[in-house]
Amino acid sequence: MYYFEEHRKSYMEIGKIYFWTATINNWHKLLSGDVPKQIITGSLSTLSARGKITVYAFVIMPNHIHLIWQMNALNGKETAQGSFLKFTAHAFKNHLIHNDPLFLPSFSVKAANKNYEFWQRNPLAFELTQKKTVMQKLQYIHDNPLAEHWQLTDDPVKYHYSSAKYYETGIDDFGFLNDITAIF
Numbered sequence: 816m817y818y819f820e821e822h823r824k825s826y827m828e829i830g831k832i833y834f835w836t837a838t839i840n841n842w843h844k845l846l847s848g849d850v851p852k853q854i855i856t857g858s859l860s861t862l863s864a865r866g867k868i869t870v871y872a873f874v875i876m877p878n879h880i881h882l883i884w885q886m887n888a889l890n891g892k893e894t895a896q897g898s899f900l901k902f903t904a905h906a907f908k909n910h911l912i913h914n915d916p917l918f919l920p921s922f923s924v925k926a927a928n929k930n931y932e933f934w935q936r937n938p939l940a941f942e943l944t945q946k947k948t949v950m951q952k953l954q955y956i957h958d959n960p961l962a963e964h965w966q967l968t969d970d971p972v973k974y975h976y977s978s979a980k981y982y983e984t985g986i987d988d989f990g991f992l993n994d995i996t997a998i999f
Contacts, residue, residue, distance in 0.1 A: 827886050827896060827940045832871065832998070834952040835882045837900065837938040843921055844877040845907060845933065850914070852976045854906040855880060856989050858899050863991035867895040871995035874956045875976040876965065881956045883943065883995055896938075904933040946999040953995060957982065 827833050839845045846852055852875045859882075862868045867890045872883040890898040908931055911919040922931040943949045957979040960967035971979035981992045 827894070828942075829886045829888065832883065832885045832943045832949075832995070834941045834943055835884060835896070835938060836879060838879040838935045840922055840932050840935050842878045843918075845918075845922075846875055846880070847877045850910055851907060854903050854910065856976070856991075858902050858906075860989060860991045862890065862895050862899060865890070867898070869993050870978075870991050871993050872953050872956050872978040872982070873976075874959045874974070874978070876959055876967075881952075881959060883949070883952060883956065900934050900938075904931070907933045943999075949995055949999045953982070 827835070846855070855875055859868070859870050859873070863870055867886070867888050869885040869887060870882065871885070872881075874881050886895050888895070893901075908919070908922075911922075919931070922933050924930065924932045926932070941952075943952065957971040957977060959965070960971060960974040960977060961969070968974040971977060972983045975988070978992050981987050982994075
């Protein structure tokens with residue numbers, strides 16, 4: 816059985832593992848600072864603690880995120896990824912209202928159900944079924960901060976908002992990571 820997000824072509828089936836990418840609307844670098852990153856990790860932590868998701872890997876870039884995760888259950892009447900996107904969007908809005916109100920209009924939209932849109936529609940969900948692909952995506956996630964375009968670090972383990980340190984040292988600074996290699 817598939818659970819669809821309204822207005823989204825991307826879907827995830829409960830119980831399966833996916834590589835997932837979500838991008839900030841208009842590629843704005845909303846996630847450059849620590850507070851927006853902490854909003855994301857806080858939401859992942861909450862959903863994980865409530866058993867709605869299992870997080871295997873992640874990286875938070877200045878304008879997008881990559882995850883390897885599994886949906887375990889609906890969060891009330893909505894999907895866990897829907898809850899994640901909605902919660903983080905509300906938190907981003909509140910953060911900008913109080914800390915960077917001049918940046919907030921960058922996310923303004925004319926829609927009946929909202930005034931701002933922080934995440935682009937149709938995040939990418941790619942089901943992971945083979946060890947080779949899992950390892951490629953895991954490497955891609957951890958190497959993302961090294962990319963020439965970003966140059967956020969010279970060592971993936973040093974980039975805090977990523978699961979690279981967990982896979983290298985076994986230390987989970989976030990309290991929600993699970994080892995994907997135990998499954999594949």
